[in-house]
Amino acid sequence: MTNKKVAVEQNLSTVRDYLSQEGYQVVNLDNQNQNGQGCDAIIISGADNNVMGVSNATTQAPVINAHGMTPEDVSKRLKQIQQQ
Template sequence: MTNKKVAIEQNLSTVRDYLSQEGYQCVNLDNQSQNGQGLDAIIISGADINVMGVENSTTQAPVINAHGLTPEDISKRLKQIQQQ
Protein backbone atom coordinates (compact mmCIF):
# COMPACT_ATOMS: atom_id res chain seq x y z
CA MET A 1 0.00 0.00 0.00
CA THR A 2 1.26 3.46 -0.86
CA ASN A 3 0.39 7.00 0.13
CA LYS A 4 1.54 8.48 -3.16
CA LYS A 5 -0.49 11.24 -4.78
CA VAL A 6 -0.90 11.41 -8.56
CA ALA A 7 -2.82 13.79 -10.83
CA ILE A 8 -4.61 12.09 -13.71
CA GLU A 9 -6.36 13.52 -16.77
CA GLN A 10 -10.10 13.14 -16.41
CA ASN A 11 -10.49 10.88 -19.46
CA LEU A 12 -8.23 8.19 -17.94
CA SER A 13 -10.87 6.67 -15.67
CA THR A 14 -9.57 3.10 -16.11
CA VAL A 15 -6.11 4.19 -14.97
CA ARG A 16 -7.60 6.15 -12.06
CA ASP A 17 -9.64 3.14 -10.92
CA TYR A 18 -6.65 0.79 -11.12
CA LEU A 19 -4.27 3.12 -9.29
CA SER A 20 -6.86 3.80 -6.60
CA GLN A 21 -7.08 0.05 -6.00
CA GLU A 22 -3.27 0.01 -5.78
CA GLY A 23 -3.45 2.56 -2.95
CA TYR A 24 -2.63 5.77 -4.83
CA GLN A 25 -4.42 9.00 -3.99
CA CYS A 26 -5.74 10.15 -7.37
CA VAL A 27 -6.73 13.74 -8.09
CA ASN A 28 -7.96 15.40 -11.28
CA LEU A 29 -5.35 17.07 -13.42
CA ASP A 30 -6.37 20.72 -13.56
CA ASN A 31 -4.74 24.13 -13.58
CA GLN A 32 -3.97 23.94 -9.87
CA SER A 33 -2.22 20.56 -10.06
CA GLN A 34 -0.31 21.14 -13.31
CA ASN A 35 2.75 22.55 -11.58
CA GLY A 36 3.15 19.21 -9.83
CA GLN A 37 3.70 20.63 -6.37
CA GLY A 38 2.84 17.99 -3.78
CA LEU A 39 2.41 15.32 -6.45
CA ASP A 40 4.48 12.22 -7.01
CA ALA A 41 3.54 12.07 -10.70
CA ILE A 42 1.24 13.46 -13.36
CA ILE A 43 -0.43 11.07 -15.80
CA ILE A 44 -1.59 12.40 -19.15
CA SER A 45 -3.42 10.74 -22.03
CA GLY A 46 -0.99 12.00 -24.65
CA ALA A 47 -3.86 12.97 -26.96
CA ASP A 48 -2.97 16.66 -26.99
CA ILE A 49 0.79 16.61 -26.48
CA ASN A 50 2.43 19.66 -27.97
CA VAL A 51 0.05 19.97 -30.91
CA MET A 52 1.27 23.51 -31.64
CA GLY A 53 4.96 22.67 -31.25
CA VAL A 54 5.28 24.89 -28.18
CA GLU A 55 6.14 23.74 -24.69
CA ASN A 56 5.50 26.37 -22.07
CA SER A 57 4.51 24.46 -18.96
CA THR A 58 6.85 23.35 -16.24
CA THR A 59 6.21 20.81 -13.55
CA GLN A 60 7.98 19.64 -10.44
CA ALA A 61 6.55 16.11 -10.77
CA PRO A 62 7.45 13.42 -13.31
CA VAL A 63 4.98 13.19 -16.20
CA ILE A 64 3.87 9.81 -17.52
CA ASN A 65 2.33 9.68 -20.98
CA ALA A 66 -0.33 6.95 -20.79
CA HIS A 67 -0.71 6.64 -24.58
CA GLY A 68 -0.33 2.96 -25.49
CA LEU A 69 0.16 1.85 -21.88
CA THR A 70 -2.02 -0.39 -19.73
CA PRO A 71 -2.87 0.63 -16.17
CA GLU A 72 -0.43 -2.08 -15.06
CA ASP A 73 2.34 -0.49 -17.17
CA ILE A 74 1.67 2.88 -15.56
CA SER A 75 1.77 1.34 -12.09
CA LYS A 76 5.17 -0.20 -12.92
CA ARG A 77 6.48 3.18 -14.07
CA LEU A 78 5.27 4.81 -10.88
CA LYS A 79 7.11 2.18 -8.83
CA GLN A 80 10.27 2.81 -10.87
CA ILE A 81 9.99 6.54 -10.16
CA GLN A 82 9.63 5.85 -6.44
CA GLN A 83 12.83 3.80 -6.44
CA GLN A 84 14.90 6.59 -7.99
Protein backbone atom coordinates in the same frame (compact mmCIF):
# COMPACT_ATOMS: atom_id res chain seq x y z
CA MET B 1 -0.02 0.21 0.06
CA THR B 2 1.35 3.58 -0.88
CA ASN B 3 0.48 7.10 0.14
CA LYS B 4 1.82 8.69 -3.01
CA LYS B 5 -0.24 11.42 -4.65
CA VAL B 6 -0.59 11.38 -8.44
CA ALA B 7 -2.37 13.73 -10.82
CA VAL B 8 -4.18 11.98 -13.68
CA GLU B 9 -5.84 13.51 -16.75
CA GLN B 10 -9.61 13.23 -16.57
CA ASN B 11 -9.90 11.08 -19.71
CA LEU B 12 -7.79 8.31 -18.12
CA SER B 13 -10.56 6.93 -15.92
CA THR B 14 -9.36 3.32 -16.08
CA VAL B 15 -5.86 4.38 -15.00
CA ARG B 16 -7.33 6.57 -12.26
CA ASP B 17 -9.48 3.72 -10.93
CA TYR B 18 -6.65 1.21 -11.04
CA LEU B 19 -4.17 3.47 -9.25
CA SER B 20 -6.76 4.31 -6.62
CA GLN B 21 -7.23 0.57 -5.97
CA GLU B 22 -3.43 0.27 -5.71
CA GLY B 23 -3.48 2.76 -2.84
CA TYR B 24 -2.47 5.95 -4.64
CA GLN B 25 -4.14 9.25 -3.77
CA VAL B 26 -5.43 10.30 -7.19
CA VAL B 27 -6.34 13.88 -8.12
CA ASN B 28 -7.53 15.31 -11.42
CA LEU B 29 -5.08 17.07 -13.71
CA ASP B 30 -7.16 19.94 -15.09
CA ASN B 31 -7.20 23.70 -15.65
CA GLN B 32 -6.92 24.39 -11.92
CA ASN B 33 -4.12 21.87 -11.36
CA GLN B 34 -2.14 22.01 -14.62
CA ASN B 35 1.26 21.36 -13.15
CA GLY B 36 0.30 18.72 -10.60
CA GLN B 37 1.63 20.82 -7.74
CA GLY B 38 2.20 18.72 -4.64
CA CYS B 39 2.02 15.46 -6.58
CA ASP B 40 4.63 12.72 -6.74
CA ALA B 41 3.87 12.05 -10.43
CA ILE B 42 1.67 13.24 -13.29
CA ILE B 43 -0.06 10.87 -15.70
CA ILE B 44 -1.05 12.26 -19.10
CA SER B 45 -2.79 10.64 -22.05
CA GLY B 46 -0.43 12.06 -24.65
CA ALA B 47 -3.40 12.53 -26.97
CA ASP B 48 -4.10 16.18 -26.20
CA ASN B 49 -0.83 17.92 -26.87
CA ASN B 50 -1.27 21.53 -25.78
CA VAL B 51 -5.06 21.52 -26.19
CA MET B 52 -5.46 24.24 -23.57
CA GLY B 53 -2.81 26.38 -25.22
CA VAL B 54 -0.53 25.97 -22.23
CA SER B 55 3.01 25.20 -23.21
CA ASN B 56 4.85 26.79 -20.33
CA ALA B 57 3.61 24.62 -17.47
CA THR B 58 6.46 23.42 -15.30
CA THR B 59 6.60 20.74 -12.66
CA GLN B 60 9.09 19.03 -10.43
CA ALA B 61 7.10 15.78 -10.58
CA PRO B 62 7.90 13.05 -13.13
CA VAL B 63 5.47 12.96 -16.06
CA ILE B 64 4.30 9.63 -17.44
CA ASN B 65 2.78 9.55 -20.91
CA ALA B 66 0.21 6.74 -20.67
CA HIS B 67 -0.44 6.59 -24.42
CA GLY B 68 -0.51 2.92 -25.41
CA MET B 69 -0.04 1.75 -21.82
CA THR B 70 -2.35 -0.38 -19.70
CA PRO B 71 -3.18 0.72 -16.15
CA GLU B 72 -0.85 -2.04 -14.98
CA ASP B 73 1.97 -0.61 -17.13
CA VAL B 74 1.43 2.83 -15.59
CA SER B 75 1.55 1.34 -12.09
CA LYS B 76 4.80 -0.48 -12.91
CA ARG B 77 6.32 2.74 -14.25
CA LEU B 78 5.31 4.61 -11.09
CA LYS B 79 7.01 1.96 -8.97
CA GLN B 80 10.17 2.23 -11.09
CA ILE B 81 10.21 6.00 -10.57
CA GLN B 82 9.78 5.59 -6.82
CA GLN B 83 12.82 3.30 -6.68
CA GLN B 84 15.08 5.81 -8.43
